Amino acid sequence: MSDKFRIGVFSSGNGSNFEAIVKADIPNVEVSFLLCNIEDAYVLERAKNFSIDSILLPHKNFESRKDFEKEIISRIQDYDVDLIILAGFKRILSPFFINYFEKKIINLHPSLLPSFPGLRAPKQALEYGVKFTGCTVHFVDDGVDTGPIILQGLIEILDSDDEESLMKKIHEKEHEILPVAIELISEGKVKTTEGRRVFIDN
Numbered sequence: 001m002s003d004k005f006r007i008g009v010f011s012s013g014n015g016s017n018f019e020a021i022v023k024a025d026i027p028n029v030e031v032s033f034l035l036c037n038i039e040d041a042y043v044l045e046r047a048k049n050f051s052i053d054s055i056l057l058p059h060k061n062f063e064s065r066k067d068f069e070k071e072i073i074s075r076i077q078d079y080d081v082d083l084i085i086l087a088g089f090k091r092i093l094s095p096f097f098i099n100y101f102e103k104k105i106i107n108l109h110p111s112l113l114p115s116f117p118g119l120r121a122p123k124q125a126l127e128y129g130v131k132f133t134g135c136t137v138h139f140v141d142d143g144v145d146t147g148p149i150i151l152q153g154l155i156e157i158l159d160s161d162d163e164e165s166l167m168k169k170i171h172e173k174e175h176e177i178l179p180v181a182i183e184l185i186s187e188g189k190v191k192t193t194e195g196r197r198v199f200i201d202n
C-alpha cells in the first residue's frame with residue numbers, strides 16, 4: 001500500500017465527479033476504490049476505464065440499512081482510506097456508519113447549503129427564484145446535508161436557465177471545487193472547530 005493519502009469515492013449514478021477527482025490527479029492522493037450501489041450505474045464504466053477498483057454492493061440485496069453498511073465497512077476496510085467522498089451517492093448513511101468514520105466523510109451537494117437540501121436542489125432553487133445558487137462540499141454529520149461546510153462554489157442563475165442548464169453549470173463548478181477540497185484535506189489544511197465553522201490554512 002502506498003503512503004499516499006487514500007480516498008474512496010461512493011457514487012450511485014453518472015459519476016462525472018468521480019471522473020473529475022481522478023482526472024485532477026491530486027498530488028499525493030490515491031483514489032483507492034469506487035463503491036457503487038446501483039448495478040447499471042455509468043460510474044462503474046468510468047472506474048473500469050481508469051483501472052480503479054470498483055465495489056458493487058446493491059443495497060436492495062440487504063434486509064436492513066445496518067446490514068448494508070456493515071458489509072460496506074467489511075469490504076472497504078482493507079483499503080484503509082483516509083477519506084470517503086460521497087459524490088452522488090443516493091443512500092442515506094446512518095449514524096452507525098458516520099460515527100465509524102468520524103470526520104472522514106465528505107459530501108457534495110448541488111446548492112449553497114443550508115438552502116435547498118435534499119432532492120433536485122437546482123429545481124428547488126429555480127422554483128424559489130433565487131438569483132444565485134451553487135454547490136457545497138461539507139463534512140457529513142448525522143443529518144441530511146447539514147454538516148460543517150468546507151467549500152462552496154457560486155453560480156448566477158440567468159433568466160434563460162432551466163433545470164438542465166443550471167445543473168450543467170453546477171456540475172462544472174463541482175468538478176472544480178471537489179478536487180480542491182480533497183487536496184486541502186489531504187494536506188492537513190482543513191481545520192474543524194467545536195462549532196460549525198471550518199477554517200482553511202492559506
Ligand code: GAR
Nearest residue numbers: 013014015016017018088108109110
Ligand atoms: C452531483 O451534482 C452532486 O452534487 C449530487 O449528485 C450529483 C452527482 O453527479 N448530489 C446530491 O444531490 C446529494 N444530495 P455525478 O454522478 O455526475 O458526479
